[in-house]
Amino acid sequence: MSAFDPKMLEALVCPQTRQRLTYDASKQELVSKAAHLAYPIRDGIPVLLVDEARQLD
Numbered sequence: 001m002s003a004f005d006p007k008m009l010e011a012l013v014c015p016q017t018r019q020r021l022t023y024d025a026s027k028q029e030l031v032s033k034a035a036h037l038a039y040p041i042r043d044g045i046p047v048l049l050v051d052e053a054r055q056l057d
Contacts, residue, residue, distance in 0.1 A: 002044025
């Protein structure tokens with residue numbers, strides 16, 4: 001399993017809001033606070049698809 005490089009956050013934005021993402025290492029997710037979505041990271045690769053994102057409460 002590859003690790004996600006947090007330096008990638010500088011280049012990544014939420015595909016829905018175009019806002020910055022935060023990295024949740026414990027859940028291996030990128031979180032969009034603006035969209036209330038958490039995008040999964042699989043094998044070190046962020047899956048930035050709204051259909052794959054988890055809705056946050």
